[in-house]
Amino acid sequence: MTVASTSSTSASPSASPATSASGESLLSLRGLSKTFDLSPPLLNRMIERKGKSFLRAVDGLDIDIPRGTTFSLVGESGCGKSTVAKLVVGLHAATRGKIRFDGTDLTGLHASARGAYRQRIQMIFQDPYASLNPRWRVRDIIAEPLRSFSITSGRAEEQREVGRLLEMVGLSAQDGDKFPHQFSGGQRQRISIARAISSKPDFLVCDEPTSALDVSVQSQVLNLMRDLQAELGLTYLFISHDLAVVDFMSDYVGVMYLGRLVEAGPAQRIFEAPEHPYTRLLMDTVPDITMARRDRVPVTGEVPNPITPPPGCSFNPRCPLASDICRAQSPELVAREGGTRVACHAVTGADGSSGRPAGAAHSPGARARGVA
């Protein structure tokens, strides 16, 4: 696990992410929020005397991803991790906050100006059966970004480049003549990867890229992704619910629960000494093939409805450490020893004097709460 460029991010416990990593992080999210309006039509609301209802899918996210590293977001379904992926690639517009990519805030850009960044930010999707057009030959699938960004000139050069990309992901140049249905799931995911890197991006958003694959194939794809990262200097935002996969892939990890970051920091530190009770719960529920913990007691409770989250810390109904303050007040991320940030009253409260809210000064938007 390479934790090369962490020295400045994790130097002092009081360092906020904005000041420490602004010089070298390729992607910085500041107070990023996405709220979906789920209200019924006006007439229904008047008849039923109901207010508007909102789903806060992502709520004040602060993340820095240094160039050439992998940042993973983990969490259960509905925690907002895929929404973050869509916000970063521009498939959703942010409600609040900033997405700073290589120094430029993408949220403020006009659609036409954003085009240049689409070439540099590409995405790999979860389902390789749904993300490749079944009626297109593989070479056209991979060549589409080359054409739309005018990367190659002329058909011969385009075909050479497609062949080179196919070989790079472990397929052969002749495979370009085939259709997606002639490939297995793992090979299709290789095609998705070839398409994603064809526009020579420096940033890849990978939303559960191996969840649809069998284990023996998953390891092939994960190895390939790490090789490509080393070879091309790619930066990954990696989204997964599988902690073992995240541990293998990541330099940094952010754990999300109901739209908020509950713990974030260097992967090694978080996997060795998870602090937030939810992170510990997640680690504890990973099925253990060594059979060492066969008789452990499973954690109770489920993720609450995100439309009506509990007051205070949204994890409090399931938390073994919950106290009165957890039910009243939502905790802020506090910088901890080892370069991590944790949002938990029980963890940071005991020695609360040592840490101050990390990044709070830089994300005033994240403080605004109480949407109707």
Added chain:
Amino acid sequence: MTAQSNTSPLLAVRDLSICFDTRHGPLRAVDGITFDLAPGEILGMVGESGAGKSLTGTAITGLLERPGRIDRGEIRFEGQRIDNLPAEAMRRLRGRKIGAIFQDPLTSLNPLMTVGQQLIQTIRTHMNLSREAARRRAIEFLSEVGIPAPDARIDQYPHQFSGGMRQRVVIALALCAEPSLVIADEPTTALDVSIQAQILDLLKRMCREHGAAVILVTHDMGVIAETADRVAVMYSGRVVEIGPVEKVVRAPHHPYTKGLMQSIPRIGSNAERLTQIDGAMPRLTDLPEGCAFHPRCPRAFDACRAAKPAPVPVEGGAVACHLYQGEPA
């Protein structure tokens, strides 16, 4: 295939083959699998998609649909052959003696009936109980599977339950007629990890308390390691290795099982690379000659390309691999 002569098996599958007739000829999806299941035992069936694990479960429940058919072998349940039973006799057996839990708890419940109606219907179909007694039993089961306020929630519809709660209802439904065998096909694949642990624990506890044996079909070796007593590893329609779960997990014999175990990422291993098995499982339309795994196998030799290996007994189980042919048991 396994040494279980001490008790008579609850389920005995012998040389079971399942075939799909297509325009291009028959495709053999399950090819001669043999195993026993003891009463109360949890047998895990693990394999990649298309290995035939779900089809095996489907054949045992008698839900195999055309063009799929059993073209060889037999399935005996409590000593009686069930693979050739008429549909009506099989329907009575299913639910009463053999319960089923499927992957997606949303599609395996009827969205137009309350949870209580579905439970009561199942209980009354299979047991001679009055409506009131059946309702009391349904409430008991809901509370047993950990649904809070069962006497209120029994009158709710499936969409009013969360994914984890729905899967609890499905477990109650599968067990409410006290079957002696439950086929659980990827029961936790659609659930989040923190819920998965709860459901596996519940499934294990319920089956132990009600004395039901389980065939747990999954692609997740972690789930098997946590839950099963024995495990059958399937590849390309055949059982390549079967044995006690701790033996198969800690000291696998078959090169495929070895590769599979090593390719699972583990937390804290700090590995730079994962072990990978190159290639993919062959398609049914172009199965290689001999052992189906030989094109991916690091230890393949001439015999592997020539003939399909027969299962050879190894400590507590069996392995189908030419490497172990001719070795003393």
